[in-house]
Amino acid sequence: MRIFVKLIAASLALGYGVVALAVPGDETLPYEGDRDNPTENCFWKAVSSDRLWNYVYGDSNAVYQCASYDLPDGAYLEMKGEFPRSRYFSVTLYGSEGGDALLDNEILPDEGSVNPLVYGENRKAKNRSYTLNLLGGSAPDDRPPNTLYHAGPANAFLGNFICTRIYVPDQGLEPFGGTQLPEMTLIMEDGERLQGEQMCETVDANNSGFGAPPQAIGFDIDQYLALREGRRINPGLPYDRPPTHPAKNPPEFKAFFTADHQQCVFFTPEEDCGDPINNPDGVGLGNPLGRYVESYLDQGFGRVLVLRGKLPTTPETWSGDRVVPDIDYDLRYFSLCPQESLATWRVGDCLFDEELAVSVDQDGFYTAVFSRPSFRPRNATSECGFAWAPTPPAGDGAGDVNLWNMWIRFAIPSPNFPEAAQNVVFPGTEEHIMGDYYPRGEYMSVEEFEEIGCPRNPFRDRWLKHSNKKSP
Numbered sequence: 001m002r003i004f005v006k007l008i009a010a011s012l013a014l015g016y017g018v019v020a021l022a023v024p025g026d027e028t029l030p031y032e033g034d035r036d037n038p039t040e041n042c043f044w045k046a047v048s049s050d051r052l053w054n055y056v057y058g059d060s061n062a063v064y065q066c067a068s069y070d071l072p073d074g075a076y077l078e079m080k081g082e083f084p085r086s087r088y089f090s091v092t093l094y095g096s097e098g099g100d101a102l103l104d105n106e107i108l109p110d111e112g113s114v115n116p117l118v119y120g121e122n123r124k125a126k127n128r129s130y131t132l133n134l135l136g137g138s139a140p141d142d143r144p145p146n147t148l149y150h151a152g153p154a155n156a157f158l159g160n161f162i163c164t165r166i167y168v169p170d171q172g173l174e175p176f177g178g179t180q181l182p183e184m185t186l187i188m189e190d191g192e193r194l195q196g197e198q199m200c201e202t203v204d205a206n207n208s209g210f211g212a213p214p215q216a217i218g219f220d221i222d223q224y225l226a227l228r229e230g231r232r233i234n235p236g237l238p239y240d241r242p243p244t245h246p247a248k249n250p251p252e253f254k255a256f257f258t259a260d261h262q263q264c265v266f267f268t269p270e271e272d273c274g275d276p277i278n279n280p281d282g283v284g285l286g287n288p289l290g291r292y293v294e295s296y297l298d299q300g301f302g303r304v305l306v307l308r309g310k311l312p313t314t315p316e317t318w319s320g321d322r323v324v325p326d327i328d329y330d331l332r333y334f335s336l337c338p339q340e341s342l343a344t345w346r347v348g349d350c351l352f353d354e355e356l357a358v359s360v361d362q363d364g365f366y367t368a369v370f371s372r373p374s375f376r377p378r379n380a381t382s383e384c385g386f387a388w389a390p391t392p393p394a395g396d397g398a399g400d401v402n403l404w405n406m407w408i409r410f411a412i413p414s415p416n417f418p419e420a421a422q423n424v425v426f427p428g429t430e431e432h433i434m435g436d437y438y439p440r441g442e443y444m445s446v447e448e449f450e451e452i453g454c455p456r457n458p459f460r461d462r463w464l465k466h467s468n469k470k471s472p
Contacts, residue, residue, distance in 0.1 A: 037180060042200035043067050044181045057407060059335055060350040062167045063175040065182070069203035070159040071150075074189030077134040077203070083109070083116055084177025085123055087168035087317045088332050088412065090289055091132060094161040095150035100139060101288050103412065107132070108145050119326040123317070134162065159204065165287060167333050167411070168352060170320040224342060224398055227267040239270065247298035247403060251305070251441035255424040256292040256407075265427065266296055275427065290333075290411040291421040293430065293439075299391065299402040302443030303375040307336065307368045310436035311360050312410070312417065314353040331420065332412035336368055336439075338389055339405050340397035351389045358382035365436070369449070377449040384454040408439060 039046035047064040058064060071077070083089060083104060092101040104117035113127040132146050139149040150160045169177040186194040186202055194202055225233055230241030246266040254265055257276040264273035286292070297305055312330035337350040356366040359382070369380040369388045380388040395401035413420035419437040424430050431438045 037176070039175060039181070041181060042197055043069070043184050043203075043205045046175060046181075057337070057339060057345050057347055059167070059337060059352075059409060060347055061335060061352045062165055063169065065164040065166070065176070066162065067205060068159050068161050069205045071134075071136050072186075072188065072202065076136070076187055078185040078187055079132040079134060079182050080185070081130060081182035082179040083107075083128045083130060084166050084179045085116070085170040085173050085317075085320070086166045086177035087315065088165075089117060089167075089177075090165045090287075091148060092163050092165070092288060093134065093148050093150050094163075099151060099288065100148045102132070102146070102148060103289060119315075119324050122322060123324065124320075124322055134160075136160075168318055168354075171318055172320075221343070221398060227263070228396075228398075228400065228403075239268070244298040244300045244403070247296040247301070249298075249301040249443055251295045251297055251307075251439075253293045253295045253408065253430060253439055254427065255421055255430050256294060257427060261427065262294070273427070287411065290409050291413075291424075293408045293410070293421045293424075293434075295406050295439075295441075297370070297391075297404050297406060297441075299372075299404075302448075303371055303446050304377060304380075304444045304449045305370040305391075305441055306444060306449070307370065307439050307441045308365055309439040310364050311353065311356055311366045312420075312437060316354060318354045328414050328416055330414055330417040331410055333409065334411070335409045336389070337407045337409065338370055338391050339407065340392045340394060341403070341405050343396060343398035344394075346392070346397060348392050349389050351387050356387045359385055359387040361385070371446070375446050377446050379450055379452065379454050 044065050044067050047058060047066055069077070079091075089104040090101060091107075093099050105115065105119075107115060107130050109115045110129040110131055113129045114121050114125045115130070116123045116125045116128050130146065132148060133144075134148050134150075136150050138151050139147075143149075164182070166175070166177050169175060184195070184199060186199040188194065226237055228241065228245060230237050230239040230245070232241055232243075246269075254262070256262060261273055261276040264271055299305075312334050313327075314329050314331050314334055315324045315327075317324060331353075333353065334356075335350045335352040336356070337347050339345075339347040351368055356368060359367045361367075367386050369377070369386045370391050371377070371380070371388075372393065373390050376388060376390075380386050392404045393401075396403040396405070408421070410421040413422050419434050421430075421434065424433045
C-alpha cells in the first residue's frame with residue numbers, strides 16, 4: 001500500500017468491497033455453496049480468496065462474511081449464529097471513526113450451549129449457538145457482554161460495515177466450519193422485529209458494493225509505474241530504479257504501520273519516511289487481531305525463493321481435533337501469503353502454520369519454497385522436508401511478471417510471545433524484535449535447489465551462517 005495509497009486507504013476506511021477480475025483462461029468459479037448452505041443472502045456476502053474472487057488481501061485459508069447497512073435511529077441488530085468448527089472466529093464492525101471487535105473466546109454462548117472455541121471445550125459440541133447485539137455509537141465503560149458498537153456515524157459510501165472471520169474451517173466443513181450464515185433481526189425503537197427482505201430494505205443493505213471493478217479502487221497505474229520504474233520509463237523522474245525495484249536481495253521484511261509509510265519505505269526509501277504511529281490493524285478493513293509483516297520479492301534474483309524462520313506454536317485444528325489443549329500458544333494463527341500488488345489486491349495460495357509444519361526441523365524452523373509451478377524444483381516437496389506454494393502467475397498484476405508481494409500474518413499473540421510482530425512499534429526494529437521468527441530469504445536457481453537433494457533439514461547451516469549464529 002503506497003501515493004495512490006492515500007486514495008486506497010480512504011477507500012478501505014469507507015468500507016469499499018474490492019475484487020480482482022479473473023486472469024484470462026481462469027475458469028474457476030466462486031464457491032457458491034449449496035441449497036442447504038447458501039453463502040449469501042440479502043444481508044450477507046461471503047468472501048473467500050479463491051482463484052477468482054479476492055477482497056482486500058484476504059487470507060486464502062479464511063472465509064469472510066461481510067455486509068453493509070444503516071441503522072435507523074434507536075434501532076439495533078440482533079445476530080444469531082453458531083460457533084464454527086474452525087481455528088478461530090471473530091466479528092468486527094467498522095465505522096467512520098474506528099471500529100469494534102469480539103474474538104470467539106470473548107463471546108458467551110446461549111443458555112444450554114457451549115463455546116467450543118474456548119481451549120479445553122469440545123470442538124464438536126452439538127449445541128454451540130450465540131447471540132450478539134450490534135448498536136450504534138461508541139462502547140460505554142460498562143459494556144454489556146456480547147455487544148458491539150460502531151464508532152462514529154455511518155460511512156458515506158457503504159454505511160456501517162461488518163465482517164466475520166472464519167480462519168481455517170475444519171477439513172470437509174468449508175466454507176463456514178459447518179454452520180449457516182448468521183440470522184439477522186432488526187429491532188426497532190418501539191420493539192418491532194424485522195427479518196428477511198423487510199429487514200434488508202429497512203437497513204439499506206448495500207451488497208452491490210461488492211462488485212468487480214477493472215482494478216482496485218484508488219489505483220493509479222501511472223503513479224504506480226513511476227514509483228516502480230523511475231527513470232527507466234521517464235527520464236524526468238528523480239530516481240534510477242533497477243528492474244527488480246522495490247524488491248531487495250536478500251528480502252527485507254517490514255512491519256505494516258500506515259499506508260503512506262509503507263509506500264515510502266519500499267518505493268522511495270531515499271526520502272525521510274518519518275516515524276509513523278503504530279497501526280495494529282494495518283489497513284482500514286484490516287484485522288485488529290492480527291499484524292502484518294510484508295516484503296516485495298522478484299524472480300529476477302532467482303526462480304526459487306527459499307524462506308526460513310522459526311515457526312510459532314499454534315493450535316492444531318485443521319484435521320477436526322475434538323479438543324484444543326489449554327496451552328499458552330505463541331499465536332492462534334500464522335501464515336505466509338504470496339500475492340500480487342496494489343493493482344489487484346489479489347492473494348494466491350497462502351501457507352498456514354499446519355501446512356508449514358511438514359518442513360519444520362529439529363530446531364523448530366520451517367523452510368518454505370516459492371516459485372512458479374513450471375519452475376518448481378522436483379525436491380520441493382513435503383517428503384523432502386519443504387513446504388511449497390506458487391508465486392502469483394501475473395506477477396504484480398501491473399505488467400511485471402517477476403515482481404510480487406508477500407504478507408506474513410501474526411494473529412492473536414500470547415502476551416508471553418515477545419517476538420510477535422505486534423511488538424514491533426518502531427520501523428526498522430523488525431529483525432531485532434522478532435529474532436529467530438524474522439523470515440530470512442535466499443534466491444536460488446531451480447538447478448541450485450535441486451542439487452540439495454532430499455535431506456530433511458538442508459538449510460539449517462545456511463540459516464546459522466546468515467544470522468551469525470553458532471551451531472549448538
